[in-house]
Amino acid sequence: MVKKYNLIAVLLVLILVVAGCGSANNNAGNGEDAKPVESSSNPNASYDDVTVKIGVQGKGGLFGKAQEQKWFEDAFGELGVKVEWLEFQSGPPMIEAMTSNHLDFAGMGNMPPISAQAAGINFKIISQLLDGKNNVAIIVPNDSPIKSIADLKGKKVAVTKGSNAYNFLYQVLQKAGLDNSDIQEIQLQPDETQPSFESGKVDAWAVWDPYITLNTLSGKGKVLADGESEGVLSPSFQLVRSDFANDYPELVTLYLKTFEQARQWEANNQEEAYQRYADERNIPIDLVKGIQSRAAMINIPVSDETIASQQNTANFQFELGTIRKEINVADVFDNQYIEEALK
Template identity: 30%
Template sequence: MTTPHSSFSNSFVLQRALLKPLGAVMLALCATVCATQSHAADLPVLKVGDQSLQTRGILEASGQLKDLPYKIEWFNFPAAQPLGEALNAGAVDVGGLGDAPLVFALAAGARARAVAATRSNPLDLAIVVGAHSPLNDAASLKGKRIATTRGSIGHYLALAALKKAGVPVSDVTFVFLAPADAKAALASGSVDAWSVWDPYTALGEARDHDRIIANGVGLSEGLSYQVATERAIADKRVQLADFLRRVAIGQRWALSHPDEVAAMQSKVTGLPTDVLKTVYQRGQVHPVAIDDSVVAAQQRTADTYEAANVIRAHLDVRTSFDRSFPLP
């Protein structure tokens, strides 16, 4: 016959038997979580600057952010100028800049070098006007006000387009604004044209029926770079090399998967999927090796800025490249 005492005793033993493995499991789980958190905390950090989350969107969509042996801290910028300033200040380790913004950043004293390059079809680089504007080409910009971001690829395009059309720079008024402010100025009529790049170009065409009166074909080299600080090149070389490899793989993948990239980019940025699909389809961004032709093209860009007094001194771009990161 079982007594209340023996019943209590058996129940206590049973609970101890059940709790013992449960406690072991909890301890093991805690150890795993703590070890994971400790491991994550111990991972080196690469600080990456991005523009309109374009690099991150490609890496996310192509699966290149999986199994990173380091941690990425993302810093998003609306245009190249503030990203260049962040590189100059050492606030980011690496970031994407167009050829003209790289010249502008280097002229400002940035201790950074181009470590990877891409070419694109510069259809995405354009001078746009409102839907009902009477302007129809670069020559018609004489006497007009052109919005752009100082030192940007838009600034470069405007200078090159005016030169080709035979319009002296002194015959136009540049209004230097961030993209959001430039768009508002164009919409309100405070400026006559806006020299800009995708995704802003595509968004303006789709949403506001802006018209392109000139694009970068035949005027822009179509070059962009991943630019790293000299400190990052020295101190985070392993992480930087891995990141550049993943970016190149992602860019090649994106060429044949515009729908997937646009869908992922839309989730990240909130921009319409159809607009982003236009961006990727017409840009055709693809990685290229940093060779003598790339360096020569970059020198032409620097010389154009020098001739227009955007930069005050001659810049020899050869020292602004690091060719030690091979193209995968």
């Protein structure tokens, strides 16, 4: 049984441990103004007064290790480029910072980029961070009589509006032949939902990790459906500000190459990494391991299949009215940088 601990701290661990599979041959959305990547250290480039602004969600985790070891500072410093770290709580404010040229790189789930693209904000998705199969789910209490999505009809389902879980919930309902009105939607933030879930005030909860792992490991809940079982993905991506990528394509490649080196450190030193993450937030290491099993970080080109899934999500959000115009998501995907970084 997992001991009681601060839920907000646990949430931060997920954000930190996860920054967030496909073919390596998709250059969708390059656009005519995109500069081809020539090198991760172009000796002819001018970097006078250039500072790379990297966004992170919370403190610690893999990026905390990277900051401690100065991996990014050393890599960019060889070119005379400075590094600035900026902390955020979620994806939407990262998008806002990119819009005002105050942020160059950020990792986030699949919903904020869709809203940003529909709003005409210029950015590129340059790699995939999570495959999106298990990091979002619908959970029910362990003793719940609910056995299928169809059983949710007439039930109280908690969800955070605008989140990946919100998109997941309604796509899953649609697949099961249920209308939006067939459930009683309870709009709550996760820290508000937890006590309601434990007390039985809600029948089900559409949510992301660490709340999935928290409740399943503690015996309070079980997974009714997730992305893998329903074929509804909730991937995460790395984004770059378009103007930055157009001006400094080789620095985008260098960012991804350095991030991959950090990710490889974690993969090759799992026990040390997971213990570090657990100690940072004073939570059980089993919880960290559970989160990692559901949301193992990747850094790969975005496949045609994932782009198609993202398009389905965008189309669905347009139908729901959460975005005001139809978009072609392929326009913002650009795999050239990650392909160069992984050579």
